[in-house]
Amino acid sequence: MDNCIFCKIVAGTIPSKKVFEDEDLIVFHDINPAAPMHLLMVPREHIATLADSDDRHQALLGKMLRIAPKLAQEHGGGYQNGADGPTGGFKTLINTGPDGGQEVYHLHLHLMGGPRPWSGQR
Ligand code: AMP
Ligand code: ZN
Numbered sequence: 457m458d459n460c461i462f463c464k465i466v467a468g469t470i471p472s473k474k475v476f477e478d479e480d481l482i483v484f485h486d487i488n489p490a491a492p493m494h495l496l497m498v499p500r501e502h503i504a505t506l507a508d509s510d511d512r513h514q515a516l517l518g519k520m521l522r523i524a525p526k527l528a529q530e531h532g533g534g535y536q537n538g539a540d541g542p543t544g545g546f547k548t549l550i551n552t553g554p555d556g557g558q559e560v561y562h563l564h565l566h567l568m569g570g571p572r573p574w575s576g577q578r
Contacts, residue, residue: 462496462562466498472484475495476527481498481520482500490568491568491569493532493533494566495567496566496567497524497527498564499562501513501516503562503563505552508563509563524565528545528546528567533545533568533569534546548566549566550564550566551566
């Protein structure tokens with residue numbers, strides 16, 4: 457898509473702080489982070505919204521959720537369930553449409569984590 461900022465990031469014509477890529481998707485730092493760790497997981501294919509995805513995208517959508525914990529672990533948002541109970545953790549978020557707060561119309565999953573002001577840590 458000619459005018460899509462995330463297609464341009466996928467193509468490399470707009471720079472990004474990339475942390476992961478494979479044949480299906482790329483992951484980079486959000487330019488305006490809302491959390492200590494804020495990554496965006498973006499399919500290489502232009503799919504405008506989650507509502508525009510179809511059965512062909514089932515494995516891709518599953519992969520995005522499956523790699524989230526590992527990426528979070530590598531970037532300061534890891535979740536642990538230790539002997540003293542759960543610590544750390546992250547949020548996964550897909551905004552869809554105007555009422556869902558979507559600003560960029562190329563499907564993406566927000567992966568946010570790290571210590572929070574309200575968590576009582578740091
Ligand atoms: P959404 O509101 O769910 O569509 O989220 C769009 C996200 O893209 C926002 O969190 C923006 O900060 C982020 N964003 C917009 N442009 C860029 C860019 N060039 N590089 C990295 N993140 C971006
Ligand atoms: Zn696009």
